[in-house]
Amino acid sequence: MSACLDISNLSARLPSGQRVLRSVSLTVQPGEVRALVGESGAGKSMIGKAVLGVLPPSVRIVEGSIHLEGADLGQLSAKERRRVIGAKAALIPQDPLTALNPSRRVGPQMTDRLIHILGWAADKADRRVRQLLDEVHIREPDRVMRSYPHELSGGMRQRVLIAAAFASEPRLIVADEPTTALDVTVQKQILRLIAQLQQEHGTAILFVTHDLGVVAKISQRVTVLYAGKVVEEADTPALFADPQHAYTRALMAATPKYTDPMASLMPVDDTVLAGLAAEIAVADHDWKPGGGTGRG
């Protein structure tokens, strides 16, 4: 079975020459949830942006490739790339309030993508969006579609964006910290909803998060990232049973755990950080940009 998403040896740089992604390789198989976990600055959101072709102009991909459903994104023209990504991938963003246009009603914002990128007829798009709103347990689709974003609660807005993401039946969804801005009880509902729809629709998800608790509950496989470098990759149960890298272990010990308060929230040891710095220095020293494929 070929991977839904295959990122191979991806490196990216800022204009200053600083590497922000360091030879990242990861795959997402059809229908699986792959968590991408790391702290701020690890580059986890950047990988999501690279997949969706929305990297900021200052970030240059200098090496590696991204294959989405077999298509090599780096080899496509900008127009082709937008068409492929638009048809095959979708985003569930972190902050539903900034992701929605405050001055437009929610309904047209949900059908926009279907009509303008996928070329659906308006009534077909409308039916499809209503169907998905039902799947995310929104009981009054008419009212919600007529609402402006500020008239909906945070959980409701996130439901709307989940419905919009699944509406086009993408093969891959990039979920970029989709529950970080939500209250914990709402977070649980939203995670449940994403897992449910993911299974019913057989969608692959690249789930970007900083929270190992969320990783444990939602993903089948996980990649741990630090400073743009993959430090560990494993099946999720294996990662929690037997973390291999010192940084993964430190991250687990730092994560709060109400069942074991004294053994959680442990500050990351300086030797772990020194070890990581050394690993990165070695990787950067050995690295020569070769075979760059331009913007991906």
Place this chain on the structure above:
Amino acid sequence: MAENLFKVSGLKVALPDMTKKPVIGSAPMVEILKGLDFELPRHSVTGIVGESGSGKSTLGRALVRLIEPSAGKVLFDGRDITHLPETELRPLRRNLQMIFQDPMSSLNPRRTIGAIIAAPLKLNGLGDNISQRVAEALKRVGLPENFAKRYRHELSGGQRQRVGIARALALSPNFVLADEIVSGLDVSTQAQILTLLERLADEMGLTVAFISHDLSVIRRLCRQTIVMRHGEIVEQGPTDALFADPQHAYTRDLIAAIPLPEIDANWLKAG
């Protein structure tokens, strides 16, 4: 000296609801806190937990009198501060300090860290030996002395929050309000800041109100916990007991909704 630093009874706060303001005339008042009774024991960290809109931040602001309660009574160190005018509050402010959620917006970008920490010292007549006092405050939170010459943007998130703590503690206050002070930080930094606050509270004998949406953090840090919802206290008591045997269904829901970093195939389905 009473056992409790704060004694609060029947606390109500009402604020104008600007979304319902008519074109002419004043906005209707909406009740944010609906009559709260609680005490904050001295030399102890009390957690205040709730989801967004529960009124936990409003409660904090009423304690340090950034807002004036509409009813009820707030006794601070035996003194009624519920309706004290600002001139009479001024001498008390030294003992009512605050650490904010987002140090990026609570530290002035145009002033050096040294000047930021020195400001409350000077206001309270401690302007002599100022550079030495600032150096001590920085040392206390584990930052090098030369950080006094730096600006906000030159610091990492964790370092900025250390500055926020240094400023609040520079006056050796009795009481510190910490409002979501680690929610913007990475887990590794979060652990450092909490360990620091835990140590300082212990060393300086501080009374702390620790507001957070995260029960896991509260479990680690706080001796007592107050659980809030919709402007009311649903449950309060010693943190150990609250976790071992939560009395209110809402507390149980809050605890059950926390995703623990462990594999549990049934978690998503349950509840």
